[in-house]
Amino acid sequence: LRTLMREAHELILLYCEETQQFPVYKAQPWFQFARILRNVMSHKEGGTLREWPKDLAAKGITSVTWRGKPFDTTMVGQRLVFYPPDGLELVKDQIDFVTAELF
DSSP states (O other): OHHHHHHHHHHHHHHHHHTTOHHHHHTSTTHHHHHHHHHHHHSTTSSBOOOOOHHHHHTTOOEEEETTEEEEGGGTTSBOOOOHHHHHHHHHHHHHHIIIIIO
16 A cells, blocks of 8 residues: 555656646645655655645645545644555546546
């Protein structure tokens, strides 16, 4: 799950940056959720929300949601609950985005 979440986000990010489509990716309603999840799973032991993204905090954004699952500033310092079926659903949403928007 850790590898899947990290690599799916990074691969789409790379493609979007190389094709100047990053704004399209960033505009997706689940982008910030996927970004935070990627960061959480990639750093230290993985799974703990260590800090809220500074760019979101600067904009006053204190929570992000995907399919009713929230991440918010009250969760800083806590392990996030995200199971393999959730990961597969998020990757499905990412694949749907790629096939519909980018190609």
